[in-house]
Amino acid sequence: MNLMQSFRMALATIRINKVRSFLTMLGIIIGVTAVIALVSVMQGYNADLTQYYEKMGVNKITVSASVYQFYDSLTLTAELEDYVQSDLGTVAAGVTPTLSTSGTLAYGANTVDTSTVSLGSAQFSVCNNFVLQDGRDIAYMDVVNKNHVCVIGSYVAETLFGSADPVGETITFKSIPFLVVGVYYEKDGSTASSMDDMIVMPYTLNAEVLGSVAVSTYTVKAADATVMDTLYNDLDAFLKSKLDDDTGTYTLKNENSELNESDEEAASLSLVLGAVASIALLVGGIGIMNIMLVTVTERTREIGIRKAIGANRRAIITQFLIESGVLSALGGVIGIILGFIITVIVGKAMYDMILVPNTLMAVGSFVFSIGIGVGFGLYPAIKASGLQPVVALRAD
Amino acid sequence: MLICINDVYKIYGEGLENEVRALNGVSLEIDYGEYVSIIGTSGSGKSTLMNILGCLDVPTRGAYLLDDISVRELSDNDLSRIRSLKVGFIFQGYNLIPTLTAYENVELPMIYQGVPAGQRRAAILEALERVDMTGRMGHHPSELSGGQQQRVAIARAIATKAPIIMADEPTGALDSKTGAQIMDTLSELNKTGSTVILITHDLAISKRANRIVQLKDGKIVGDKVKEELAQ
Numbered sequence: 001m002n003l004m005q006s007f008r009m010a011l012a013t014i015r016i017n018k019v020r021s022f023l024t025m026l027g028i029i030i031g032v033t034a035v036i037a038l039v040s041v042m043q044g045y046n047a048d049l050t051q052y053y054e055k056m057g058v059n060k061i062t063v064s065a066s067v068y069q070f071y072d073s074l075t076l077t078a079e080l081e082d083y084v085q086s087d088l089g090t091v092a093a094g095v096t097p098t099l100s101t102s103g104t105l106a107y108g109a110n111t112v113d114t115s116t117v118s119l120g121s122a123q124f125s126v127c128n129n130f131v132l133q134d135g136r137d138i139a140y141m142d143v144v145n146k147n148h149v150c151v152i153g154s155y156v157a158e159t160l161f162g163s164a165d166p167v168g169e170t171i172t173f174k175s176i177p178f179l180v181v182g183v184y185y186e187k188d189g190s191t192a193s194s195m196d197d198m199i200v201m202p203y204t205l206n207a208e209v210l211g212s213v214a215v216s217t218y219t220v221k222a223a224d225a226t227v228m229d230t231l232y233n234d235l236d237a238f239l240k241s242k243l244d245d246d247t248g249t250y251t252l253k254n255e256n257s258e259l260n261e262s263d264e265e266a267a268s269l270s271l272v273l274g275a276v277a278s279i280a281l282l283v284g285g286i287g288i289m290n291i292m293l294v295t296v297t298e299r300t301r302e303i304g305i306r307k308a309i310g311a312n313r314r315a316i317i318t319q320f321l322i323e324s325g326v327l328s329a330l331g332g333v334i335g336i337i338l339g340f341i342i343t344v345i346v347g348k349a350m351y352d353m354i355l356v357p358n359t360l361m362a363v364g365s366f367v368f369s370i371g372i373g374v375g376f377g378l379y380p381a382i383k384a385s386g387l388q389p390v391v392a393l394r395a396d
Numbered sequence: 397m398l399i400c401i402n403d404v405y406k407i408y409g410e411g412l413e414n415e416v417r418a419l420n421g422v423s424l425e426i427d428y429g430e431y432v433s434i435i436g437t438s439g440s441g442k443s444t445l446m447n448i449l450g451c452l453d454v455p456t457r458g459a460y461l462l463d464d465i466s467v468r469e470l471s472d473n474d475l476s477r478i479r480s481l482k483v484g485f486i487f488q489g490y491n492l493i494p495t496l497t498a499y500e501n502v503e504l505p506m507i508y509q510g511v512p513a514g515q516r517r518a519a520i521l522e523a524l525e526r527v528d529m530t531g532r533m534g535h536h537p538s539e540l541s542g543g544q545q546q547r548v549a550i551a552r553a554i555a556t557k558a559p560i561i562m563a564d565e566p567t568g569a570l571d572s573k574t575g576a577q578i579m580d581t582l583s584e585l586n587k588t589g590s591t592v593i594l595i596t597h598d599l600a601i602s603k604r605a606n607r608i609v610q611l612k613d614g615k616i617v618g619d620k621v622k623e624e625l626a627q
Contacts, residue, residue, distance in 0.1 A: 005500070009495060012495045012496075013495055302493055302494075305491045305493060306493070307479075308450075308452060308479060308485050308491075309480070309504060309508065309552065310476055310477070310505050310508035311508045312472075312473040312477065312508070313473055314473075315508055388453075389453075390447050
């Protein structure tokens, strides 16, 4: 049997029955579009999340310690800083207490309601992935001497100072003056409520700024992802030696595990969405089978003619399989194009990134839709090939 | 002998009370190059006989040798093969495939025969030339008149050079002038070597053949060559 002619015939049949062919393909189109768009958007969500965590800084361990009054939290802070810096130098990149609030910053007549007023150590920027653009960072001596200094994020700098240089200027928070000693690079779009909407000052000012002396949360940054477990165990051992039932309690949290968890969540969500979309494809396949059965009945006479002039069963099966295969492949291609368009639009709208479905998935969907067409076309094709020419020729 | 059937029965619903004996013990021999018409009223069994001779159907009982091949034991696919090699059909309703052009319709039997693409074109053009349809080979059946469609159907029947041309009421749907042209073409084909078997209910048309086989109630009631008829 000549395949080329079968393809031409199939396309001619599809062209002649435009509306019906389109309706037949609709199931496949919707299925493939859904698979591609949903999976791509999930990948976008995932990438977005990963990006977010990377901006926040990965490889962090959060230490939460609540200390009873007779064991000063600032003492523990000093001990922890000392331990991390002198004993864990190879596995830890830095340590900082983590305290924060929010409020209004003022520079002359300019004000900004900033979302994050952080109090930290000299290693705050290392632990939280901030990079100094201008001036200097919080220094160890600032912490020790409780200097009223601060480093500001790019959004705060732009809002309060416009294009002027903030370094050396004084801003106020809760009417307390702070000298701006440095500015961080933009890392999160420099918009309100972004990670750039921040200011950091020495944590030793906590009593003055927060009205509280307790430091209960610390961030310890590992040198890299491979030493996370070592760091975790070392911190655990250290804190166990410092805090017992009489002095306080503590918990440790590997922040990477949160990233892993959300990865896993995204993966299982992808699976569920993929399954839903696959059901759409399956329904599309049944639609194709349905129409092919109708087609076979309608074209009984044609099948009779073909058999009369010498077509064997295989030739008839091949012809109808190619027809259903072409139909579903066409649906698949349209679905891939639509999925592509939806992915790009949604990616731009939701995550502000150029999302592109991966090629493997596009090729996979295409092959899968042909498979559906051929698979579901098989029964009608076999039915057609089994028609007796005498009976088929008698049909109208 | 090209065709040899011996005591052939075609019985529908055999053993039942209302069994129908479409063919009731028919024996017939047709030699190469003959022009035979099979004539009978509707219900005489002539269509059943044509279906069996054309290997579209197999007899319930009786032997059929086509070119010394016993047809009765053949499978569905083998029958397709035999039809493809031995028989060219011309039907009352033309039976062209509507989605294909005239050229493609003529090409189809050769595709099923497995003739390589390169060798098909010459044969298709020759067949279309013989029925004077080369000028319209790119047209679809819906763009052709009844006579033109039937000529394309004849081209399709002769393109594979099958030894038997089987024509079932070929003029039934045509006006008398066009019908006469088609009958001329059939006579022409017979003169150039094809064995033509013509099935009709029309005595006038059947007289175009050199031999007339008359069928009634599933039996042959007359088998005369033209010279005998003239007397």
